Amino acid sequence: MDFSPTPEQEELRAQARAFLAGSLQPSWDELAELGWTGASVPEAEGGTGLGFLEEAVLFEELGRAITPTPFRSTVAVVLPALPPDLQGEVARGEASWTLATGPLVQDLDTATRIAYVGGDSIWELEGAEREILLTNDESRPLGVVTGGSAGRRLGSSKLLPLLRTRSLTSLALEACGVGARALELAVDHANERIQFGKAIGNYQAVSHPLATTLVELELGRSLAQFAAWCVAEGDDRAPVAAAAAKAHCADAAVAACERSIQTHGGIGFTWEHVLHRLYKRALGIQAWDTSGERLRAEIADHLLGGGL
Numbered sequence: 001m002d003f004s005p006t007p008e009q010e011e012l013r014a015q016a017r018a019f020l021a022g023s024l025q026p027s028w029d030e031l032a033e034l035g036w037t038g039a040s041v042p043e044a045e046g047g048t049g050l051g052f053l054e055e056a057v058l059f060e061e062l063g064r065a066i067t068p069t070p071f072r073s074t075v076a077v078v079l080p081a082l083p084p085d086l087q088g089e090v091a092r093g094e095a096s097w098t099l100a101t102g103p104l105v106q107d108l109d110t111a112t113r114i115a116y117v118g119g120d121s122i123w124e125l126e127g128a129e130r131e132i133l134l135t136n137d138e139s140r141p142l143g144v145v146t147g148g149s150a151g152r153r154l155g156s157s158k159l160l161p162l163l164r165t166r167s168l169t170s171l172a173l174e175a176c177g178v179g180a181r182a183l184e185l186a187v188d189h190a191n192e193r194i195q196f197g198k199a200i201g202n203y204q205a206v207s208h209p210l211a212t213t214l215v216e217l218e219l220g221r222s223l224a225q226f227a228a229w230c231v232a233e234g235d236d237r238a239p240v241a242a243a244a245a246k247a248h249c250a251d252a253a254v255a256a257c258e259r260s261i262q263t264h265g266g267i268g269f270t271w272e273h274v275l276h277r278l279y280k281r282a283l284g285i286q287a288w289d290t291s292g293e294r295l296r297a298e299i300a301d302h303l304l305g306g307g308l
Contacts, residue, residue: 003225005057013057020065028069028110032093037075045088052166056173056228063174064181066274066281068139070107073098076170077163078115081122081155099163100125100145106288108132108143117157118150126151137280165242167289169231172224172245175285179217179253182278186210186260193265200263209259217256220249240302247295250286257282 005013019034020026031037039054041047055075062071074090078097082090089095098111099122105114109132114125128148135141187210190201200206223245230238257279261268268275286292 003222003229009054009057012054013061016058016061017064020061020067024065025068028096029093031069031071032091036071037093037096038087038091039075040079041087041091042084045084045091047087047091052169052232053228056169056225056232059170059173060177060224062177063281063285064177066139066178066277068110070096070098070111072167072170072174073107073111076166078154080162080166081115081159083154086154103144104133104142105145106140106142108145109141114145114148115154116145117160120157122154122157122159124151124154125149135284137277137284139277139281140284161239164289165227165238166231168242168246168295169224169227169238171285171288172220172227172242172249175246175249175253175282176217176221176224178278178282178285179213179220179249179256182253182256182260182275182282183210183213183217185275186213186256186263189264206263210263213252213256213259216248216252220245220252223248240299243290243295243298246290247292247299250282251292253282254279254286 015034016036023030028037035048036058038045038047039050039058040052041049043049059072059076062069074097077099079087079090082097086095090097095113096107096111097113097115098105098107100114100116108114108130114128115122116125117123125145125148128145131144131146133142133144187201190206190210191199193200195203201210223241227238227241227245229235230241235241257275261275261279264273264275267273270276290298
């Protein structure tokens with residue numbers, strides 16, 4: 001089993017990183033023009049006909065850039081439940097979606113349409129009122145939906161396990177991007193900051209935690225890539241792979257941000273530095289959907305022959 005990226009995936013990553021480095025808040029239309037919103041949408045519906053592995057590259061890069069768009073909510077979560085014509089709208093940048101499965105809804109401020117679960121189906125929610133809540137992470141605010149009525153039926157609620165698996169995997173991939181960026185910032189600072197005549201990276205109290213961070217992030221990236229492969233191939237191991245990836249990657253990203261802040265010293269705590277934004281996104285990923293403790297319990301149950 002070879003998880004090495006294809007030349008096309010490497011090119012996509014380079015394109016994404018270059019674009020996001022020059023655009024702090026890309027619009028949904030811009031993502032559509034790049035073909036990102038339709039990466040896995042069939043060509044007949046206006047997409048590029050690729051798959052989840054290509055989307056995985058984008059999840060990681062968008063996490064690294066802390067991009068405030070409904071890309072994950074739309075592409076990872078809702079897209080598989082949409083009929084072909086609505087998938088085409090997403091590919092063309094005409095619509096973005098979020099899924100309401102509980103009292104709190106992600107990306108409610110930027111998603112143009114809302115899906116929700118009712119009975120044995122997933123429906124479009126029409127005419128609902130949206131209340132955007134103030135949160136620490138301005139790049140991914142939460143909201144509350146009230147009222148509204150069922151519109152078009154989108155798909156069967158039997159898709160929910162698949163949507164959850166895709167959601168957990170995309171969160172893990174985002175966490176990989178966040179953690180990698182935090183580590184890069186720490187390493188750069190450790191090489192540049194001079195103390196007692198040496199770069200602080202020469203001191204074990206600084207270098208050893210960063211080495212531990214690299215090991216944790218690389219393990220997490222392997223878990224996330226395996227989960228993405230399972231999703232792309234429809235492998236039966238996808239649910240447990242996604243659970244393992246999200247549990248580990250989220251914790252690793254939080255630890256990476258905390259160690260990076262410690263490496264930076266006083267500047268790491270300032271509002272002017274990007275680290276606090278990375279840290280907030282990592283904490284948001286860690287808390288969203290399901291906690292690491294719950295996911296590890298699900299994995300244990302699976303290993304003992306019970307769940308997932």
